Amino acid sequence: MAKITIDNFVKNYGDVKAVKGVSFEIGDGEFVALLGPSGCGKSSTMRSISGLEEITSGTISFDGKSVNDVRPRDRNVAMAFETYALYPTLNVYENIAFPLRSAKWPNEKVDEKVLDIAHRMELEPILNNMPAELSGGQAQRAGLARALVRAPSVFLLDEPISHLDTRQRYRMRQFIKHIHMEMGYTMIYVTHDQEEAMALADRIVVMHEGIIRQVGTPDEVYNDPEDDFVAGFVGEPPMNFIEGSIAKVDGKWVFQAKGQTVVLPEHWQSYGQKMPAQVKLGIRPFYIDVTLDPQQPYDLQGEVFLSENLQDNCTVSLDIDDLRLAVVTTPAFRPARHEKIYLKFNPAYIRFFDLQTGKAIRPQ
């Protein structure tokens, strides 16, 4: 196990700047997710930590010692990929034993170690099976077991479950979290799927176009995003954004957009003076109450575009002029197309971002 320090790390491929100088730390035994859309630099970062790629500049250290010049196999890093190429001519036992035999472990120690990991990973019933006889999930577990059998200092996972179906993904998520809890490895998990990152990681590094947008716990990244990119990328359905301006009307600070006015919540009032004039209001689809009754107090009004009944909830899409918003409501509430609908924001969950810079504005 190891603490990993990434210091001003740069990775170029020819003229393409994949990672533009990032710094962060991964604690000993910590589970960190590198999250971002394709091309954000997350895989380059992971491959550089593993040593599979040479870095352009900066330092990567394990436990305070630079590994820039350490060969991949001497870094004691285990990697798991989406596809697990098991050796087809070896049974599950021998597949798991393979890295130990290559390292010239004596037979009885190999046996002890293989049986131990097989027990932890619920592989005992299939140790004698050949890879061709395994289900997809079993093959994946066997592949993980082989990656883990040498007790690596760092365990790297690159989109290991992105192509599984929903049921398998939930099962594997639980399983990977178990490995972390029981074995305490330092783990780095690369994914473009924000839900996986949220569900699994102690902390999330959100990347975009080669830079870090935020490093934080799932709670911080979700509830206190640094900027509008993080806010929009984390959470599904994605956060609603409304561009508008801040003004003082009748002694109250308000947000104005699309010809409508939202009075700022109480805790923002004393901060109104310091807000930029042009802002983006952000609010998640879960934190808007909707009603068809104009007599109820409301912040904004719109027109229903479509109600989608997902059985456990209903997602209402609605339009305010040319702006489309989404609201998650109870399955019983299913307004018809083109009905007038009234929105009330939960004040605790309103976020503001500077329209120019995208940076979060936080009332002090």
Added chain:
Amino acid sequence: MIELRNVSKMYGQSTIALRNLNLEIRDQEFFVIYGPAGAGKSTTLRLIAGISQPTKGDILRDGVSILKVAPENRNMAMAFENYALYSHMSVYENLAFPLKASKYSKQEIEEQVQRVARILQISDLLDRRPGFLSGGQRQRVSLGRAIVRPSSLYLLDEPIGHLDAKLRHRMRAELKAMAVDMNATVALVTTASREALALGDRIAILRDGILEQVGTPEEIYSLPQNEFVASFVGEPPMSFLDVEPVQGDGRAALHIHGSDVHLPISPRVAQNLNGGKTGYRLGVRPNELSITSQHDEQHHTPGSVDVIEPLGYCNIISVRVGDGTIRVVVDPTTRPEVKETVWLSMDGENIHLFHNEKAVVHPVGNKKITLNNNH
């Protein structure tokens, strides 16, 4: 109406893509074909389109076989999974192509192309060639080409599967609204549970070339006919526990494997347990349960917290109960400790019960619902 009657499809001598499939797609219906990889979903669409011929069985439109009708004469529009765009044409020309083929006037072509481009948010890409587009952009052009011209049937093979979350949500709603406004008949293939539920008037669930169930979203979700459908529809997926029917103190109960929990069951449930002692599993949806830290009247099934997954708007708690795991969706402020004992609101009434994978009991409130088409 399109009917598939006893349709089978073999590839080569041994690969069976579809086995004796019977389906009907009604006029003006949004029909979703849902299932895992290799289920035969795309094969079904290709057979309807006429790109591929069934090995056995018949395909009819309004009661008349169309097997001998060439694909181009079936008046169907298809969006392919691999997009199949014309690489030497601009996006505009790709979208205009079906209209030109049907001899639309220049002005009509311009109007329709611009309309579809606006809905799909590709208006600024019209001059580009497909080679200069991202996967998500190409997918929208492919979808646009399928819907630009009125058609008796739209066949859409995972038309929004490669879009990012934001666009996928938006396009899902656009697609549904368009179908409703145009009274269109649509058959759409997907591998996403939420997409199937959101879009379908009816959903057919396929696995390994076999139709597992067909019904409204409500029916599929509330009254799954077997464990596969139950586990494959809804997210987070339903949890299952092995149980054994027992008689104790003169009252029927379900014993949860690996625990000393006995869930008392009513005569309504008990009368459906005619299959002996083995092969029973109960199923519960994670969003239909709650947990407490103290035993109370509602929460009397103990379990041990295994994994906590914070998703921001909720937490998913996996709880070990006997040999199995039950997932519960709780609000984000509920954060029990790992290994802590919690109490689940699980009883013998509000459960699905399966025997050898077939559903034998559904929760008491889950009655067959007649739908008034509520768009």
